Amino acid sequence: VIANDAPVADTTELFRRIHPTEVVWDADEDRPRPSSGVFKKIDMSVHIGDVLQDAGLEPASTLEGRPNHSLAALTAGLVTSEEQLVKRSPQPDDISHGEVLGKKSRARQLLFARAARFEVLQEDALDPQVRAKVQEARTQ
């Protein structure tokens, strides 16, 4: 069991559930990604990958009961390099719960949005235009 005050390694992934309406199409990157608006909160909830791994849980387990949400991942190293603190704050129904604490400037929000990768992308729930772009990109 990972202690609540254990440091979070830079390579640890931090997962964040993404509502389908928060997924945008980035034509320059030719891929869907979370909107920068996802990363605004000074105390942004995440699910810490090492706790999930330690418990034998897949990251996708954090989507249980939320079939339309996607799951995005950032590394702890990226957020801490941007003056953020990763705090473990387990909850009764989510032992992997944590928070990314710190002021998130516009530049930082966009940086996180562009750096995020989708661990799970629920294509069927996306805005039809985003979904069409995803499918178009796949066939190219």
Added chain:
Amino acid sequence: MGDQVIVAESPPKTLTDRSLQVERVALVQAWSTTSSTGEPTVVKVKLGQQPSAWLRSALQQISALTALAAGWDSYDAKPVSAEMVMEAVEFLIEIAYPDLARPSIVPLADGGLQVEWHRNGIDLEVTFSDEDAGVYVVDRNKRETVERPLSYAAFEVTRLAARLRDT
């Protein structure tokens, strides 16, 4: 992210005339900020001419977003506020140039909305929010970053319209 931040005191006059005349005939019906279920916000927009296809689509999208209940993001998001909806709709009407690509319209956890374009080396994000309103532009071709009050949003879109086209 960029190398240069442009600051100005007030937005310049709009760069171009509007090709679309739009009359807003009714406003917000009601909103309860204490509602846990997220009562729908009603915004009626009367379009004076045939609107651009993307404007109609964008308004429909905003309409759908107003139905999101508290906690829609699976964390602690607020419902989209009527005030932010009105601000976003007024902005979209102002910049409803038919050639523009349809922007993404994203709800924010604080009850706001964000309108965004990401194309041709431009990230342009207009944020309607009680906490963090404004317009943010990254021009990667020019290595330039612009962060301005919301009053500049239409100006920035117009200034960059040629690169925000649906090509």
